[in-house]
Amino acid sequence: MAELLHNPEALLKAKLELEQTVGKCNPNEESDITRLPYLQVVKETLRLHPAAPSLLPRKATKDVEIAGFTVPKGAQVFVNVWAIGRVESTWDNPHTFIPERSNADFKGQNFERRICPGLPLAIRMLHLMLGSLINSFDWKLDNHNMDMEDKFGLTVQKAQPLHAVPVAI
Numbered sequence: 167m168a169e170l171l172h173n174p175e176a177l178l179k180a181k182l183e184l185e186q187t188v189g190k191c192n193p194n195e196e197s198d199i200t201r202l203p204y205l206q207v208v209k210e211t212l213r214l215h216p217a218a219p220s221l222l223p224r225k226a227t228k229d230v231e232i233a234g235f236t237v238p239k240g241a242q243v244f245v246n247v248w249a250i251g252r253v254e255s256t257w258d259n260p261h262t263f264i265p266e267r268s269n270a271d272f273k274g275q276n277f278e279r280r281i282c283p284g285l286p287l288a289i290r291m292l293h294l295m296l297g298s299l300i301n302s303f304d305w306k307l308d309n310h311n312m313d314m315e316d317k318f319g320l321t322v323q324k325a326q327p328l329h330a331v332p333v334a335i
């Protein structure tokens with residue numbers, strides 16, 4: 167919601183897609199998700215603000231070379247997911263919110279890696295909640311100077327809470 171309110175053009179696109187696909191103010195359902203490609207905006211949001219955990223722990227099972235560094239067997243390594251989402255060689259304008267990116271995805275290309283078993287549930291819930299918030303109300307900001315900084319902890323949160331006010335359509 168914060169990224170969409172910060173990027174009104176993207177909010178409008180998501181809203182129009184919902185209006186045209188499920189109808190204004192109609193509840194969107196799980197079966198609608200594949201018909202709402204722009205609602206995939208949640209992927210771009212998670213690229214910039216990965217919810218949890220932002221530092222994934224790993225332990226080397228053998229000596230390995232990574233990008234010229236030797237990681238010795240037994241070393242504890244923390245993968246910085248937040249930084250991966252902002253690598254310049256992978257993402258054009260990495261700090262800019264661009265929902266139209268074609269390479270944003272949760273799965274990655276290395277299927278042997280661990281993955282979140284809650285992902286299918288989380289994605290459905292995110293699409294349904296975001297879709298109904300956008301489709302049921304217009305939204306205005308209490309404070310127009312939106313601060314988009316993240317606050318780091320066990321989970322990543324907004325440093326300044328979002329103050330969004332629903333307006334009946």
Ligand code: HEM
Nearest residue numbers: 212216217218219222279280281282283284285287288289
């Ligand atoms: C948008 C929401 C969510 C995000 C961004 C997320 C992200 C992640 C990430 C990055 C990992 C680490 C994967 C790895 O080690 O490479 C993880 C692991 C895990 N997640 Fe989630 N998750 C979400 C929702 C959920 C939900 C809803 C559940 C449970 C219903 C869940 C349960 C778990 C569990 C049990 C693990 C540990 C898996 C393991 O180490 O084998 N997650 N999640």
